Amino acid sequence: EPEVTQTPSHQVTQMGQEVILRCVPISNHLYFYWYRQILGQKVEFLVSFYNNEISEKSEIFDDQFSVERPDGSNFTLKIRSTKLEDSAMYFCASSQGETQYFGPGTRLLVL
Amino acid sequence: SQELEQSPQSLIVQEGKNLTINCTSSKTLYGLYWYKQKYGEGLIFLMMLQKGGEEKSHEKITAKLDEKKQQSSLHITASQPSHAGIYLCGADINNFNKFYFGSGTKLNVKP
Numbered sequence: 001e002p003e004v005t006q007t008p009s010h011q012v013t014q015m016g017q018e019v020i021l022r023c024v025p026i027s028n029h030l031y032f033y034w035y036r037q038i039l040g041q042k043v044e045f046l047v048s049f050y051n052n053e054i055s056e057k058s059e060i061f062d063d064q065f066s067v068e069r070p071d072g073s074n075f076t077l078k079i080r081s082t083k084l085e086d087s088a089m090y091f092c093a094s095s096q097g098e099t100q101y102f103g104p105g106t107r108l109l110v111l
Numbered sequence: 112s113q114e115l116e117q118s119p120q121s122l123i124v125q126e127g128k129n130l131t132i133n134c135t136s137s138k139t140l141y142g143l144y145w146y147k148q149k150y151g152e153g154l155i156f157l158m159m160l161q162k163g164g165e166e167k168s169h170e171k172i173t174a175k176l177d178e179k180k181q182q183s184s185l186h187i188t189a190s191q192p193s194h195a196g197i198y199l200c201g202a203d204i205n206n207f208n209k210f211y212f213g214s215g216t217k218l219n220v221k222p
Contacts (some may be wrong), residue, residue: 009211033210043154043199043212056209091154098142100201100210 002026004103006092012109013082021077021106025094032075033093033100034067036060043091049075082110112221114138115200117213121157125221129188132216134200141203143183145174148197148215190220220221 005024009100013019025032034046048055049067066078075094087110093100124130134143145157163178171188186195192196199211202211 035210035212042214043201045210045212048209058209068217099144100155101153101156101158102146 002067004092004094004101006090006103008106009104010107012060014083015084015110019082019108020094021079021081021090021092021108022091022104023075023094024054024073025092026101027073029094029096029101031055031097031100032067032069033095033096034077035047035091035093035102036088037091037105038085038088040073043053046077052072080109086110114211115202115213117142117200117216118196119210119215119216120219121219123219123221124190127189129186130190130218132185132198132218134183134185134213136202140176140178140181140183143174143176144201144214145172145183145185146199146201148199150197154199162201187218190218192220194218194219209218 011019032049035043036046037111045058047057047061047067064080068076074084076107087107087108089107091105092103114137118133122130123137141162146154147157148154158169158174159177160174160183166175173186174183176183195218197215199215201210203210
C-alpha cells in the first residue's frame with residue numbers, strides 16, 4: 001500500500017542552523033501539508049501546498065519557514081534559522097483532496 | 112482558540128471493556144476524521160465521516176457524526192491492548208486547505 005515517507009526520522013541541530021525536512025508524498029496525490037507537534041501538545045497545522053504554491057498557512061509559518069516541491073516526488077520544509085522552540089515532531093501529509101495520509105514524522109531537536 | 116475539543120483527555124480501561132471518545136467542534140463541520148497515534152509516531156487514518164448521522168466501523172471501532180451537535184464520537188467495543196494509543200479527531204472547519212486537530216485522547220488498555 002502506498003505511504004508517505006519522511007527523512008530523516010530524527011534530526012539534532014544547533015540553534016541558528018538551517019534544517020531541511022524531506023517528505024515523499026503518495027505519488028498521485030495533489031495536496032501536501034506540513035504539521036508540527038511539540039512534545040505533549042496538540043498537532044498544529046503549518047502549511048498546505050497545491051499546484052506548486054502555498055494554499056494556506058498558519059500564524060506559526062513565519063518567514064523562517066519555507067516549503068518547496070523541487071521535483072515531482074519530494075516536498076520539503078526548510079527552517080532557515082532554527083530556534084529552541086522549533087523542537088517538535090514534524091509531520092508531512094498528502095491527499096487527493098479529502099483524506100490526508102500522514103508520514104511517520106521527523107523528530108527535530110534544536111540545542 | 113480550541114476549534115476541536117476532545118474528551119476525555121485520557122482514559123484507562125480494562126481489557127474487554129467498551130469506551131467512547133468525543134470530539135466537539137465550535138464551528139460547522141465539513142468532514143470529521145479520526146486518527147490514531149502511537150506515542151512519538153505518525154498518524155494513522157482510521158475513518159472519515161461527512162454526513163450527519165453517518166456511522167462507520169472498522170474492526171471494533173465505530174464512529175458517528177452528529178451534525179446538529181457538531182460532534183463526533185468514537186466507540187471501541189471489547190477493547191484490547193492493541194487499541195492503546197492517542198486518538199485524534201481532525202476536521203476541515205473553515206477552509207478546505209486548513210485542517211485542525213483536537214488535543215487527543217490518550218487511551219491505555221490494561222490486560
